Amino acid sequence: MRLPKILKVLAVAVLVAGTSVVATPAASAAAADPGGVGAVGAVTSPDVLAKPTSMPIARPGVTPAQPRTTGAKTCVETSATRSVCVAPAPPSRQTARTVLAPIPFPSWCASSDGTPVAGTRTEACKITGLILTTQQTVNGTVRITGELLMDVYDYTYGSVSLPNWIHQIGLSPYRGWGDARNSTVTGTLSVSGDCVINGASSFPVQSLAPANNTSRVGEAGARTTATAVGAVGDCTTRWNLRFQPVGYPQATASSEMAEIMCDNAVGANGARPARVGCVVPWYPARVDYSQSRNPSLASHVSRAQASGLPGATITNPLNRNVDTASTNLNRSRACGDAPSIQNMSCDEYPLASTLQGLAFGGTRRTFSGCQINAPTNVTGSSGASACMIAAGDNNAQGGIMSTFYYDYRVLHTDPFRVGIVS
Structure with missing residues (x-):
C-alpha cells in the first residue's frame, strides 16, 4: 500500500462533549499536493499533515484587503491627554519562516496577500498587518509618541473526522519605537454561526517589544453544532485582541477566519460509518x-x-x-x-x-x-x-x-x- 509522504503528525488535545479527543492538521490532496489520496485505492489517514509541494490556493472571489495609509488617524481619543490607535497596515511577511507557535504556522501562509489561502483540505491561513500608534495631547497639540508595526497570522486547522477545529493567531512585531514598544497583548475567541466555543481561549498577556522575530500566540477551539444527519454548518471564529501600552488606555482590534465548514451530510461508505467532520470547502x-x-x-x-x-x-x-x-x-x-x-x-x-x-x-x-x-x-x-x-x-x-x-x-x-x- 502506497501512502503519501508524511511530514509530521501534529496533535492538539481539545475537549469535545467532555471527552478528550485529538484534532490535527488533516490531509487533503494527493502526491504532488498536501494530504492527498495517493495511489488509487490506497487507504490514507485523514489526520496526517503532508508537505505541500505546490502553490496553495486563495479563497475564490475574495479581494485582498486594502490597508489604510499608516499616516491617517484611524482612532478616537480614549482619554483627555493620551490615545491609542490600532489600524490595518501592509504585512511585511518577513517572519514567515521563523514564527514560533504551538503548531508552526505553515510556510505556505507566506503566499497570503491579506486573503485566506489553503494548502490542504483542512488548513487555511492568512497574513495581515497592524500598526499600533500612541499619542499624547499637550496644550492642545497632538504628538505621536510611538509606533509599532506587526504581522498578524491567522491559522485554522481541523479534521475530516472530528466536529472541532483550532484557530491559532500569532502577532509578530518587527519594528517599533517610543511608547508603543512598551505594549502588551492578550485576547479571547468569539464565534458566530453554526458553532460554539470549544473550551477556554489560551492567550496569556505577552509583551509586544520586537525581539527575535517570534510570535505572540493565542490558541482556541470551536465545535460545530451542525451534527444532525444531513446538516451542514458554517462558522466564523474571531480573535478579539486587547493592546495595552504602559501608561495609555487600552485599544482593541479583531481578526477573523470563516474558512471552516462542518457537516454530517457525507453519509457512510460501506462499513465505514457516517461521521461529523470539518474542512475548507473551497480547497x-x-x-x-x-x-x-x-x-x-x-x-x-x-x-x-x-x-x-x-x-x-x-x-x-x-x-x-x-x-x-x-x-x-x-x-x-x-x-x-x-x-x-x-x-x-x-x-x-x-x-x-x-x-x-x-x-x-x-x-x-x-x-x-x-x-x-x-x-x-x-x-x-x-x-x-x-x-x-x-x-x-x-x-x-x-x-x-x-x-x-x-x-x-x-x-x-x-x-x-x-x-x-x-
Whole structure:
C-alpha cells in the first residue's frame, strides 16, 4: 500500500462533549499536493499533515484587503491627554519562516496577500498587518509618541473526522519605537454561526517589544453544532485582541477566519460509518488514478485533460454533482450509444458525478482507438470525452471515487481534482 509522504503528525488535545479527543492538521490532496489520496485505492489517514509541494490556493472571489495609509488617524481619543490607535497596515511577511507557535504556522501562509489561502483540505491561513500608534495631547497639540508595526497570522486547522477545529493567531512585531514598544497583548475567541466555543481561549498577556522575530500566540477551539444527519454548518471564529501600552488606555482590534465548514451530510461508505467532520470547502482535494493499476482509465483521463478538459489543476477543478437526474444525463449523453464489447465499458471525462458533464453543455469528443463514434482531435475546456476502457478499470473507478468523496467530505458543488500518478 502506497501512502503519501508524511511530514509530521501534529496533535492538539481539545475537549469535545467532555471527552478528550485529538484534532490535527488533516490531509487533503494527493502526491504532488498536501494530504492527498495517493495511489488509487490506497487507504490514507485523514489526520496526517503532508508537505505541500505546490502553490496553495486563495479563497475564490475574495479581494485582498486594502490597508489604510499608516499616516491617517484611524482612532478616537480614549482619554483627555493620551490615545491609542490600532489600524490595518501592509504585512511585511518577513517572519514567515521563523514564527514560533504551538503548531508552526505553515510556510505556505507566506503566499497570503491579506486573503485566506489553503494548502490542504483542512488548513487555511492568512497574513495581515497592524500598526499600533500612541499619542499624547499637550496644550492642545497632538504628538505621536510611538509606533509599532506587526504581522498578524491567522491559522485554522481541523479534521475530516472530528466536529472541532483550532484557530491559532500569532502577532509578530518587527519594528517599533517610543511608547508603543512598551505594549502588551492578550485576547479571547468569539464565534458566530453554526458553532460554539470549544473550551477556554489560551492567550496569556505577552509583551509586544520586537525581539527575535517570534510570535505572540493565542490558541482556541470551536465545535460545530451542525451534527444532525444531513446538516451542514458554517462558522466564523474571531480573535478579539486587547493592546495595552504602559501608561495609555487600552485599544482593541479583531481578526477573523470563516474558512471552516462542518457537516454530517457525507453519509457512510460501506462499513465505514457516517461521521461529523470539518474542512475548507473551497480547497480542491485531489484523487489520483494510477497508470500501473488502472492503465486504460489513467490513459483516457490524461488525454482528456491534455485536450483542455478541466480537473487537473487547483485553479481549474471539477465540481461534484449529487443530482441523480443530471448525473444520469451526463452519463447517457457521453456513453449512451457505446458499443457492447466484451470486458470493456465506456468511461466519460469529466466524470458523470460532476457539474462539468454534457448535461451542462458542450459536445462529445473521443480519441483514436477509443471505439466511440465521436470527433477526435478536439480541444477546449467545454464538453466531455468518452472512451471504451477495461471494464475492471471502470468498475474500480466507482469505488475510488466514493471512497474519495467520503474521505475528504466532498459535497455537492465542492471542487476537486483528478491526478495521474505512476
